[in-house]
Amino acid sequence: MNTTTGLAGMILSMAAGGAWAQSPRVPPPADVAYPGTIRLEVDATDIQRHIFRVHEEIPVAPGKLTLLYPAWLPGKHAPRGPIDKLAGLVTSANGHRLEWQRDPLDVYAFHLDIPQGVDTLSVDFQYLSPQEPAQGRVVMTPDMLNLQWDAVALYPAGHAARRITFAPSVKLPGGWHYAGALDLPAGATPNEPASDGVARFKPVDFETLVDSPLFAGRHFKRIELAGNAPVHLNLFADAARFLAATPAQLKLHENLVVQARKLFGSQHYDHYDFLLALTNQLGGIGLEHSRSSENSGDPGYFTEWDKHAPGRGLLPHEFTHSWNGKFRRPVGSATANYNVPMDDGLLWVYEGQTQYWGFVLAARSGLWSSEQTRDALALVAATYADNRPGFAWRNVQDTTQDPIIAARRALPYRNWQMSEDYYSAGQLIWLAVDAKLRELTGDKRSLDDFARAFFGIDDGSWAISTYDFDDVVAALDGVAHHDWARFLRERIDGHAPPLDGLAASGWKLVYRDKPSAFEKANQGGRRGWDYSASLGFVVGGKDGRISDVCWDGAAFNAGVTPTSTIVAVNGRAWSNDELDDAITAAVGSTAPIELLLKDGNLYRSVRLDYHGGLRFPHLERIEGSADRLSAILAPR
Template sequence: MKWKTMVAVRCVYATAGLGMVVAIGPVPVAHADVPAPADVAYPGTIRLAVDATDLDHRIFRVHEEIPVAAGPLTLLYPQWLPGNHAPRGPLDKLAGLAISGNGQPIAWKRDPVEVHAFHIDVPQGVSKLSIDFEFLSPQDSSQGRVVMTPDMLNLQWNTVALYPAGYYAHGITIAASARLPQGWQFGGALEVAAGESPNAIGTDGAVKFKPVAFSTLVDSPLFAGRHFKRVELADGKVPVHLNIVADDAKSLDIKPAQLKAHQDLVAQARKLYGSQHYDHYDFLLALTDQLGGIGLEHHRSSENSADPGYFTDWDKQAPGRDLLAHEYTHSWNGKFRRGADLTTPNFNVPMQGSLLWVYEGQTQYWGFVLAARSGLWSAEQARDAIALVAATYADNRPGFAWRDVQDTTNDPIVAQRRPLPYRNYQMSEDYYSAGQLIWLAVDAKLRELTHDKRSLDDFARAFFGVDDGSYVVKTYAFDDVAGTLNGVAPYDWAKFLHERVDAHAPPLDGLAASGWKLVYTDEPGAFQKTAEANRKTLDYSASLGLVVSSKDGKVADVRWDGPAFKAGLAPTSTLVAVNGREFKPERLKDAITAAKGPGAPVELLVKNGDEYKTVRVDYHGGLKYPHLERIVGTPDRLNAILAPRR
């Protein structure tokens, strides 16, 4: 990328009613002297050493050695991160940057436009740069995701490395090592250097890894911790491991049935795709209240976090048990097969996400399905989870009046997962769950067209299961998706997909086509009860049109133009009293019930900032909790979809 554009600017000011034209120019609008990446090998091997032992200050200390030649050089800090689909490299956490050669300091200058780029002039006679800096990881969630605690850490290599501009990431070789706290163990997809024991830390506290391409390094994070367990989910030629770190040793207690469900997840995924695009796979799972939450895909691993009671409080953890199935699916969908506009040569070339409704939407679909097929969920739990998704789009996405699913594929860049005041109206990354419903419709249509002889399973094998054993990314475009569907069952799939992806209406037709319909009752199912208890929320989005904290009455969401919105409620306000009595969860529930039919409106005392006011919500429909109900006389395709493959 090289821009050296100069423009003349004409600015018009109104002064005392007189239009004044002031010519200002030429003005530099961009000046980025950053070499474009080329598909050639970088000469030599970069060495990267990370000291991750400063738990007190939560600091990663970095030393890097880069072979160089004399002349201009630009170093890049990774900005556009795979799986984030956005420019979210935490550059603000880099500090103390010092560069030297032959023991002498070398000046660096940050690019004023491409601020992730650092320019230097390598002096004659210098063949290697020594680079030192710190990654000051967040102390609490207000500063970003917490990645280091007294008991565990998450080392993401993109946060602790600079790399030379002008090269594809796969053309840069890097040998990494990490010094970990004494007595800790670690898991990850990287293989240790020759002569080192697998997953072993040397006597100096460091673990040394085999040299790999920089693209592979960034795709291979570590979890390490004081309390660690590694279990096999599949052995043989292509092993799969579950690497667990926890805040407390007791969280590592896995019952045989729980282990079998995770082993069956691997088996069911292999049956689905008929291939593997890794030589080994490592689930990284943190059971924690301290480390920041994560679910992030990689080609040979995934970063995941869950409640400390994931195993020990199994019955209360069902709502989060599709996470591993989702991230594992990404090894095929997102890492091996990837939308062409998300496939960039290095980590500082902008990405586009036009096909995220395939990348994430179909992965969300398979995450639910594989959770059911493996036994991580029962079929009933899976149906209850689908009911919650369907209810969101039936009753709580008024944003479809002005947006469609396709436009939300821009949201990783637009919103970057920041909190939104009215998410249901603004919408954000709805390509996940709305995309999931689109793929349910596709699956049902394939089954209908083939008299239930073929399904989306056949698409998955044909699209993601090709080139068994290959690690090379295979890109795709919209026509490849439609064409593969046409090979499963001839139909105008391009039209079918566009009618849902580009529509200003939620894609709900797949539910009926699968033999089920969305209904509401005045009692939540066990799955929803658990989900609300875990999140400490009360979800009345289908009735009053709000979601509120069960702990303190703070309003988390208000449905745009819903009953609560029309009464004057807004997110972040707090419910102080219900019908003249102090707010308690059961009182709000009772008030909604009492207002049903000809009852009086629900009266709420609301605190908004330092203002208190009474609002009356004119809603009389009673409690509404979503469930799925069979459509009599239709094929039950949904349960067929959820059934394990034998």
């Protein structure tokens, strides 16, 4: 891997601050090579019990040694390393056990005293991966697994991650294939373990290893996509029938690679692997890496294509991260190792602009039609028009701390507390920036020019190139002169949802009594049924459980609470169709809508005096305005 830019200064600045104060017994990372190569062997064959068994051989010298389990994980923006899943840790040398001691101030650190005459430390432990979602994300099933190397490795403190070399291998169940970005030794067969069931990889620095997870499974297909460097779509499925992708569907994924290259004018990988699990057994994921991405979709992603349009926005988002977040990275996110705190303050660029380009590339590639993209954007706009009263006390900038504050746990009042709004509110901010650039230049320049200038540098390199707020402002000013610092800070620090980019793009948010086909496909799944614009709550699933209630809205003031379950609507058993019918019937009536709710073992009735009808978000053209949104979404 290429050299990380500005590493020495980065180490000093990141080790000095942050929300997590390092224990004084843990040596800070230095830009010094660790002597020798660490052998890492993972046995992933115990799929029944969901256990990864790990053996490491670490070159050592007599004296103090601290081993670290990765805590601050790239792409997760928080100290979420699953240390609670590590068990059975035994360290030994020359056939004798050496006792370790966990640091009392840093549970991710293990201290040892290496005696004279010892040059190799043996480390054995198990990673007890979740067996059900309540324990965490499931990464092993009878048909596939997701191996993230940071979960199965201890590494020596005192060195930058990129200066520590590992020789990794993994033993897989019989008959399984695998895919990932790691390079293979000469003579190895791609995607197939050796005859002993072990997949071995070339020695690699720890930074690249952590950035190169793998998927493995019994039902596998590998498709080569177009591009200036090899790009592959690696499919793993719960059953072989779900791998049946048509040439037309694959062409759209090929278009994604082509359109991304046209947008950024570069690529920051020598080869790239989309890892896509088509599953309802493996835990859901969307996680970026320099030369790959971990993704999951519904088993019917291909075989029920028309039903799963919302899920096709994931790959464009994660692919964009190869440029934004992996290659170009906020200085506070580019830490020297995985136990130095991150500063998440620029996530509205890292994730917010990626969310913007994810929508754009979905449209330009054809994974979404222009209409589907507008319908998806309408859902985002409606969220900020109807269901983010939390802007009264928070702003987008403050939500960049949410990966640390909330750790992506469910919240009692998501709309009032807010959480990670730097994604979608950030997306709306970048829509406003794009529209402004086009307005300032008579529609001759756009955010595409920023993308090429900012992310398109150093074609072919995947060394980390860091940036700060001033660098973003300077690059925008290079496209069109404006007070960009003020423009951005007004929206990032302000207390109004950043919706102005929609009108500046020639479109407005309207409501109709029928959902778009895109929203209908989204209903009942991850999003549930969103009645925020009418009754003021969101129903999270088919069981009628309410997942969010608009703070200080009609339902809130009537006593409806999150986690209540709707049992009946106007005396009839709950269904979303029954609730829709009741809302429609109330338009010409003065009678309230009556809900029977269940809270624990208590039942109660609430009456909602609402007569505004069903309200589903759509976008509508503003007559006489420039249609900049259509220009943004048009393929290049």
